[in-house]
Amino acid sequence: MGVSLRDVADLAGVSVKTVSNVVNGYAHVAPATRAKVEEALSRLDYRPNLSARNLRRGRTGVIALALPELDAPYFAELSRFVIDAAAEQRWLVVIEQTDGSLERERQILDGVRDHRVDGLILSPIAIGADELAARTDETALVLLGERIHDGPADHVAIDNVRAARDVTEHLIGLGRTRVAALGAQDSAVSGTAPLRLAGYREALAAHGLPETVVRVERYRRADGAAAMAGLLTGGDRPDAVFCFNDLLALGALRAILSRGLRVPEDIALAGLDDIEDGRYSTPTLTTVAPDKAELARIAVDLLRRRIDGRSGHAPQEVRAGYRLMARESTLGR
């Protein structure tokens, strides 16, 4: 093994505890002693053994971030911010991928128990509020990016309903009347899809326009392309499409362009997430930009409070900001 407190203590000619005190910044250490110890510390290049420290303190200094898939750009971008925010608390972040499967989400929620992590930030897809409420484990938990009403855990997200309504209003504001929604899901118990759908419906209802809703299995480019292709072969072609995330929109864009139609002239297109790809597509993609840094910061902050002291008992519900980013895909004709 490496250098231990005992080694340092021997070299400095003091007790192990004194070295520990120096390392931990305990106040009452004589300057001379402190100097001796610090000299020894740096001579030996001492690094605390964190397994031991954690065993003693009952903490691991590691939190888990569980999300559907790391290679979806939105989650990759979000992870980056979470890692950075966690680094400020001197936490390491391990990433778990659920693939959106209920199985995996259960497993992770459950497996958090083997004391490997102090807390968990979960971006749930499949699991329901009731099941979450029923969990016995007491590990700190923060839900990210989904709204489980009156949920059993702290939760941070943007206002999905309002964001969806804003985008839809934007499309309607262009003068489009056949506005489709792409990205509804059958399975999602409590995901964001129903919320975005609700926002879409609110906007259409407010203008007395008819709904067209297309379902998808997952939220990848391929799903967007396939769904869009279906929409284009149908009789009544939409003149605007709100995709529930940017990947779907980019897939849809591809499907539209490859059929010789134009965006935005023939079909205006908008997404949600503001992934970087959408800023460089042709045309660039109108979208909603959640404040990812804020989401991450809040999530880590909530987790810190839960871990530190019981931060009040009632689960908190925090909203992060977002901005509508109008780009080429919804320019007026």
Added chain:
Amino acid sequence: MGVSLRDVADLAGVSVKTVSNVVNGYAHVAPATRAKVEEALSRLDYRPNLSARNLRRGRTGVIALALPELDAPYFAELSRFVIDAAAEQRWLVVIEQTDGSLERERQILDGVRDHRVDGLILSPIAIGADELAARTDETALVLLGERIHDGPADHVAIDNVRAARDVTEHLIGLGRTRVAALGAQDSAVSGTAPLRLAGYREALAAHGLPETVVRVERYRRADGAAAMAGLLTGGDRPDAVFCFNDLLALGALRAILSRGLRVPEDIALAGLDDIEDGRYSTPTLTTVAPDKAELARIAVDLLRRRIDGRSGHAPQEVRAGYRLMARESTLGR
């Protein structure tokens, strides 16, 4: 704290060590005893405390993956595979982001996080072979995606020179004669850029064609767009461009299209990495597809060997496979 071996032992009426033996699958435990213990284990829902186990065993069960930035799609996709491959070894993966800064790479190599991780997979950008060789830390290390000749550590990558030559040959094969390379770098001591540049040069030289090399600061879409814009305002417009990664290519694509030029009719375009974005851009992007799953698997495997037993002493150099993916951006005219 949670349930410990002692609790289980008390309930089962045996010693702590016997419970430990059952948990660890030790052979010589009487069936009756084993049954009793297992009953108690499940009654109490025992989970081993990994801090304690790791302290005892001198392992943490965690490896670090250090890469420039998680939100570059290539690294996000790669991370996914690394996490999956590590999961098979029952390792958790913590991700560190270097932002390609020498500072951060040093910091990570040196402080490999105290004793927090058993090994490190590093995708280096800035650090040089000499400095790597000089490192004192003995944590297992595998380099990923870069070729440091006769390096001091295990290393896995695709054959960047050959891959770059293949792409360039492909462009030349279309009948293009003014083939530019986009993505050279001044700073990189030993990055992939010089290797890709070398491959490009080999191909051009073989056909007696002139070189055009454009440098970039970093490998993001914005850099590709800016560099391409520069290339287009110059006098002698290229009729084909090999970008050193897909992000650069997508940025370049945007720059070309926004000037009213066509791809591939006016300019054929190819990248390298095979990120998903390039499969859905319009036109779709010709690229080299490194076998990311294989890269990850090999990296984890090399690391496992280093960690387990001293796996021979000579650093290994392993090549992963790749495929040229010809897509719309290089269709014949």
Added chain:
DNA sequence: CAACGTTGTTCCAACGTTGTAAACAGGGGC
């Protein structure tokens, strides 16, 4: 100058686990 408080340091125990070695029980061979 004795009692006392303050400051600095050490000793001991404990966190939960597992390797080592020793103790123990039962069975077979003499």
Added chain:
DNA sequence: GCCCCTGTTTACAACGTTGGAACAACGTTG
């Protein structure tokens, strides 16, 4: 009936750390 062997179980120590009690040294106060 004794001994040894095998199989099973246990006691103990140790991994490196830190909280708390104990203790030593010192200066202050009555």
